[in-house]
Amino acid sequence: MKTPIIAAAALGALVATGALAQDVVRIGTEGAYAPYNYINDAGQVDGFERELGDAICERAGLTCEWVMNDWDSIIPNLTSGNYDVIMAAMTITDEREQVVDFSDAYYPPTASAYAADAEDANYESGVVSAQTATIQAAYIAESGATLLEFANPEEAVQAVRDGEADAVFADYDYLVPLVEDSDGALMFVGDEVPIGGGIAAAFRKGDDTLRGQFDAVIEAMKADGSLNEMLARWFGDESRVPAF
Amino acid sequence: MTCWETIQAYALRSVFSDRFTWDFTLFGHDFSLALGAEKLLPRADFDLCQQVVLIGSGMIWNIYFGVLTLGAGFLLATLVAVARGSRNPLLRKPAEWFILVFRGSPLFIQFFFGYFCFLALKTAHPAFAPFTSAALGAAVVLFLNTAAYSAEIFRGALLSIPKGDTEAADAYGLSGWPRFRRIVWPTMLRLAWPAYTNEAIFLFHSTTLVFFSGFPATSQRGDALYYASYFADKTFNPFVPYPILAGYFILLTLIIIGLFGVMNRRLNRHLPEARRARLRLRAGQFLR
Amino acid sequence: MFEFCTDPGQLDRLAWMACYLTTTKHMAIYWSVGTVLILLAVTAPAALLMGFGGAMAARSRIAPVSWLGRAYIMIVRGVPDIAFFMFFVIALDQFFEYIRHEVKCPGWTEPIRQNGNFLVCPEAKLPLSSAPQYIHEIYGFTLAVITFAIIFGAFAANVLYGAMRAVPQAQIETAEAYGMSRRQAFRRILVPQMWVYALPGLSNLWMILVKATPLLFLLGVQDLVYWARELGGAKTPRFTDYPHGDWRIWYFLALLVFYLVLTRVSEIALDRLMVRLTRGQATSGGEAQRKAMIA
Incomplete structure (x- = not known):
């Protein structure tokens, strides 16, 4: 019942002319x-x-x-x-x-940071998760760690909670609220890395x-x-x- | 970098993310075998050769998933098809539900669930740890998925086995396992083959979803679609890598049709020339 | 939504749930159910039309047209649909804008492709940049429908092509004996009869189409999967009144049930349609129906 309206509007959009508002x-x-x-x-x-x-x-x-x-x-x-x-x-x-x-x-200029579920997490040569196609993913790919890629940043963080990754590497400011509100389940490890x-x-x-x-x-x-x-x-x- | 060097550097990149040298002694001579690939993917000055080689390298995964799960799925599908036709509800009902769930829901969502389930199982028992990797976990999901689809195809074939064939089997005094193995099963395969070919094609296509939903890629080792989207992302131009991917898959589809055609002739070889069904995927009634 | 939702932190579990599930953000996922259903309703006939065109082309006696039809069927069927989804929308968008540009701005001298940009004259933009957001969304949705129609049209073409060949040759010969032209025989005899042969394939295709809709988010439409991921992900109290852990599994479970119901209902409906179409047909199914009626 909505279909004709949409089709008509789409057709309208295709042939729309007139001055630019x-x-x-x-x-x-x-x-x-x-x-x-x-x-x-x-x-x-x-x-x-x-x-x-x-x-x-x-x-x-x-x-x-x-x-x-x-x-x-x-x-x-x-x-x-x-x-x-x-x-x-x-x-x-x-x-x-x-x-x-x-x-x-x-x-x-931002800092990126590692967050993990334990102080002694091996973020240097362990498994580190990051969002696909980000500068963080590119950085981990070049580091000594094994990169684990996820489609969005949330899934990358979730991978640490699930024990799939030793640490997540993401924008510091993105991680701050997640770490603070995690009741100690997540913590920053290692130094911040200035990239970008x-x-x-x-x-x-x-x-x-x-x-x-x-x-x-x-x-x-x-x-x-x-x-x-x-x-x-x-x-x-x-x-x-x-x-x- | 010449194209040959690119091939050496990246042809196996989807499997190895490092170089290994393997030293061994054979007949008193020392050998050193280098295997593997560059750790870093190309990051600037992308050329066509890199895209063709890396996307081709990713096809290794697609073929791995396709061949492995088609083979394993075939066995389970036969069992499920027989169970589905059984008069015992304890066998029939689970088979019906299995087919309903895996045929009735999108594979995309099945991958998500597979990943979640394996995560949960892993916390319950460490033996499940390897299943959260794509190589094993995604293979299990694909295996169950193709088994359900193939079972439905086989069931249809079982129902259309000519009455004369089974009557002839009875006349020869065949029953139970020999009757199934020598009469029912070969006829079922022969009847199901065109549809099963279609299923095989679709299964190979479905393997592109592995790294796309649910299962993460490790150390930038992924399938053909993974590398295609890597290049689309780096070059900001989707019009080169995806058509390359499409080209590879058309080639793969033609190979599958060819191989299944050979098998089809073998299955029909006892029939008189005129009655041999050529493997024509025409009526398309057996699409996935 | 409800009046008691003003302070969600104080609510008991049931009331909290009621409030949580009725946030404006949640309305988006309910709407996207509608989006998926509309997409299916629009795409099915569109794909059938494409398929009919493809099948007719493949049957054509003019060799280049026939090659074109066959190539369309082979290429699209040989490639995973996801590979098309990844670049088709941008390609279609640029294609339409290019045509409009050629028509509307003949005096435009600047190149359309410059610095990796695709820039047409402002009048040729689709939709116009002054258009309200809903027009943009409808346009995006239309592109998604066209993409689906092109891809599933190839599968439909394959099915219809097979169905046209399955109609017994004797029927066509009879039509010709009655003095019908090739075209008349096609329209009056072949097309009405082919549906019964095509239906099993088309039903199957419908099921594939239903199960391809979770990929809609690749086409820039915010669909069920997009919202399930977005809503299900863990939320901290800083950015929402309804913080929760990782609930994606529940959202995906709901999606799973939705799709199971949709495919099951389709299956039942298509079975009934098959019974209707078989009536009076010269097939074993039709024969069985006839006998049942006599008895």
């Missing part, structure tokens, strides 16, 4: 990487990047819309124009910079206007301290507060 900037995110981005109980995208993205759009006078996309295909969908910006805890890397342009970092060059929004190559608008607002937010305030609220704890 005010452009909507579509922001793609994964929705599975709290506190950066996640889906809240109301089914909406939430998290640090949601708040930051909305603030940027407001200051730049843009109308923005949030779109969820699988991590694996998040860049191809940007380059083929299904959305205009990626804000998905994406670390700036050389590889990625060959296909997308990054804004100024809105999160300082900060987290930034990604744009199609050559999309300089939009990137310029984002850069200007990010710079202003760094200058007036509102970005640091936001970082402290989402990521701050007793031991450390990320800031510019």
